[in-house]
Amino acid sequence: MTKELSDALADFDEDIVLETLKTRLENGHPPLNLLKDLQKGMTMVGDRYNKDYYLSDLMLSADLFKRAMEILTPSLVSETGDFVxxxxxxxxxxxxxxxxxxxxxxxxxxxxxxxxxxxxxxxxxxxxxxxxxxxxxxxxxxxxxxxxxxxxxxxxxxxxxxxxxxxxxxxxxxxxxxxxxxxxxxxxxxxxxxxxxxxxxxxxxxxx
Ligand code: B12
Known part of the structure; x- marks a missing residue:
């Protein structure tokens, strides 16, 4: 899998996004770095808006991002329990x-x-x-x-x-x-x- 996570998200390659996330998490990739890649992909979507992309594409990106976060969130959030x-x-x-x-x-x-x-x-x-x-x-x-x-x-x-x-x-x-x-x-x-x-x-x- 050579395609960057951010590119895959910006191109709406759903299978690649979700598979890459799962594989990288299994391989011990830091979840915060994966979040940064996804965020970068969303910025790329924004940059394409009003050029190649339209409102429907912003909505598509939000949908895919949410599905990606369902995979990523459990690894991202560490429960400490102490009130701060x-x-x-x-x-x-x-x-x-x-x-x-x-x-x-x-x-x-x-x-x-x-x-x-x-x-x-x-x-x-x-x-x-x-x-x-x-x-x-x-x-x-x-x-x-x-x-x-x-x-x-x-x-x-x-x-x-x-x-x-x-x-x-x-x-x-x-x-x-x-x-x-x-x-x-x-x-x-x-x-x-x-x-x-x-x-x-x-x-x-x-x-x-
Ligand atoms: C997805 C998206 C949408 C989705 C949002 C879905 C949703 N449930 O949020 C939908 C389709 C609804 C949408 C609608 C619109 N959008 Co929009 N959207 C985007 C897009 C592509 C991604 C935003 C995103 O979620 N990024 C990913 C997240 C993870 O990043 P983040 O929000 O920055 O959050 C991170 C940090 O900032 C931080 N953080 C966030 N909040 C907070 C708060 C605190 C306290 C702290 C400490 C940290 C923190 O934590 C996060 C993780 O690190 C951006 C492009 C961009 N460059 O951002 C355009 C963008 C924001 N949208 C834009 C526009 C113009 C619109 C519309 C007006 C389009 C239209 N013609 O209708 C409407 C406005 C609707 C409205 N009234 O709000 C413009 C805004 C331009 C401007 N400067 O005002 C952008 C920049 C696109 C562009 N380049 O033109 N959009």
Whole structure:
């Protein structure tokens, strides 16, 4: 099997994707590297969008990615059981992308975070209410669309206005996130890599 996992995913070669994953896992390939390959494949799909690919292809890629993650997730998530802190997370209003958010949630729960996932297309008020009710140490946004920046900024402004920002740490993840977005929001961290996100969240809470 010579075709790269990322190429196979971007070409929708389902048999190759699923077989390659199974074989590589059996051969002891690090699951996090396999996740990176799959993520790269999704970025390639995005790059082909509006050129060779259309909305239906984005949907196809999401479907194949989900099937691949069914194989990969059990090896990716290590259950420690020790409670380390609370994370509130959601995809902001206008954005329904959730594949990456769900991976981050699984990994975070695996290392002992209590995660409240508000889902996708989450209105500003719902974030604010959940911060009050759940009292998380960390608020995570998952954003894949540029129109999601404005509602995130509104949440940040509301947090300050309602004196909820205090010791709350805020991290943004997802394909479109850059240092400039972190700066614009006044967030504490950003990442395009779930495991890096876990490490940042642990560091926020002073855990190594
Ligand atoms: C699959 C996909 C879809 C699927 C989503 C299915 C789903 N259930 O999520 C569907 C078909 C629904 C879709 C729809 C649309 N999409 Co789309 N989509 C994609 C695609 C190809 C892959 C995204 C993905 O899942 N990547 C894989 C995951 C694993 O990566 P990830 O999200 O970055 O997550 C990782 C990290 O970032 C991190 N992470 C993620 N979240 C968080 C949160 C925290 C707190 C932390 C710490 C870490 C973390 O962990 C993950 C693992 O490492 C991207 C292309 C791209 N370059 O990303 C376009 C893309 C995001 N879509 C795009 C567009 C334009 C759309 C549509 C507007 C298309 C349309 N005409 O309708 C709609 C919008 C719908 C909406 N209102 O949200 C654009 C966005 C452009 C922009 N800058 O705004 C992109 C970039 C494609 C492109 N190049 O134009 N899409």
């Amino acid at each position: 802190g609370r994370i509130l997370i959601g995809t902001p209003k206008g954005d329904i992308h959730d594949l990456g958010k769900n991976i981050f949630c699984s990994l975070a729960r695996g290392v002992g975070f209590d995660v409240m996932d508000l889902g996708v297309n989450v209105p500003v008020e719902k974030f604010i209410e959940a911060v009050k009710d759940f009292n998380p140490g960390i608020l995570g946004f998952s954003a894949l669309l540029t129109p999601a920046f404005a509602p995130m900024k509104e949440v940040m402004d509301q947090l300050v206005e309602q004196r909820l920002r205090g010791s709350l740490k805020v991290i943004i993840g997802g394909g479109v996130v850059t240092p400039a977005v972190k700066e614009y929001l006044g967030a504490d961290g950003f990442t395009t890599d779930a495991m890096d996100g876990i490490n940042q969240c642990k560091a926020f809470l002073g855990i190594s």
